[in-house]
Amino acid sequence: xxxxxxxxxxxxxxxxxxxxxxxxxxxxxxxxxxxxxxxxxxxxxxxxxxxxxxxxxxxxxxxxxxxxxxxxxxxxxxxxxxxxxxxxxxxxxxxxxxxxxxxxxxxxxxxxxxxxxxxxxxxxxxxxxxxxxxxxxxxxxxxxxxxxxxxxxxxxxxxxxxxxxxxxxxxxxxxxxxxxxxxxxxxxxxxxxxxxxxxxxxxxxxxxxxxxxxx
Numbered sequence: 519x520x521x522x523x524x525x526x527x528x529x530x531x532x533x534x535x536x537x538x539x540x541x542x543x544x545x546x547x548x549x550x551x552x553x554x555x556x557x558x559x560x561x562x563x564x565x566x567x568x569x570x571x572x573x574x575x576x577x578x579x580x581x582x583x584x585x586x587x588x589x590x591x592x593x594x595x596x597x598x599x600x601x602x603x604x605x606x607x608x609x610x611x612x613x614x615x616x617x618x619x620x621x622x623x624x625x626x627x628x629x630x631x632x633x634x635x636x637x638x639x640x641x642x643x644x645x646x647x648x649x650x651x652x653x654x655x656x657x658x659x660x661x662x663x664x665x666x667x668x669x670x671x672x673x674x675x676x677x678x679x680x681x682x683x684x685x686x687x688x689x690x691x692x693x694x695x696x697x698x699x700x701x702x703x704x705x706x707x708x709x710x711x712x713x714x715x716x717x718x719x720x721x722x723x724x725x726x727x728x729x730x731x732x733x
Contacts, residue, residue: 535717548582557722559707559729563647566706567637568598571630573702574693575621590619595630600641603634629692636689648732654678655708655731665714673711675700 541552560566572591576584584591594617596602614620614627637647644650656678662669679700686694704711707726712719 536715537718538713538716545582547585551585553718556705557707557710557712557718557726559726561646561648561652561729561732563600563637563641564598566647566651567600567603567634568592568595569702569706570633570637570694571595571598573698574629574633575623575626577626577693577698579621584621587620590617594620600634600637600647603631604638606631606634626693633691633694636686636691640689646732651682651706652708652731654682654703661709665711673700676703676709678708679703 537549537552541549544552560569568591572584572588575591592598594614611624611627611631615622615624640650641647656676660677662673675696679702680696682703683694683696683699686699703709707722707729710719710723710726712722
């Protein structure tokens with residue numbers, strides 16, 4: 519979910535904290551996601567695969583819709599354990615299509631299952647899904663020195679998200695376009711797109727700086 523760049527970091531409801539504009543008037547669960555998850559680096563294969571799947575399910579919907587269904591998705595998709603989802607078959611597709619707690623879209627469901635099989639193949643070749651994904655982390659020198667709202671307007675994709683999308687599509691993945699992959703990179707900490715002045719930007723950057731990249 520690339521952030522809405524229409525304004526820079528703004529005061530939170532308590533006027534004590536400033537947050538990215540998209541979290542300013544957000545419901546508590548959305549604000550918690552901004553403060554505690556969005557942009558913090560992740561090396562766990564299950565969480566990375568989960569986010570890849572949920573980004574696909576978000577297509578055409580809001581992230582808040584998906585966030586509020588996340589626990590139902592986790593239950594329906596075996597906690598997004600790659601091997602478990604890779605074993606899903608036609609009966610599982612029918613089961614998922616009958617589940618009112620998730621997004622019941624056959625193409626997205628089948629894509630998540632197919633992507634699990636391809637994630638397992640990537641893991642086999644590279645040791646972990648995380649090791650493959652973090653190859654696409656942008657070099658710090660290529661990132662904007664000052665992340666203003668104006669700068670962020672042009673960051674819906676990047677050369678790295680385009681390259682990641684291209685390689686995934688070549689391997690048979692679905693719902694992994696360049697914009698989707700940039701949103702994934704934003705949320706999983708490959709880039710820090712919290713705006714200047716956001717109350718968690720420095721803490722997120724400290725986590726990224728200290729993060730041990732999977733190899």
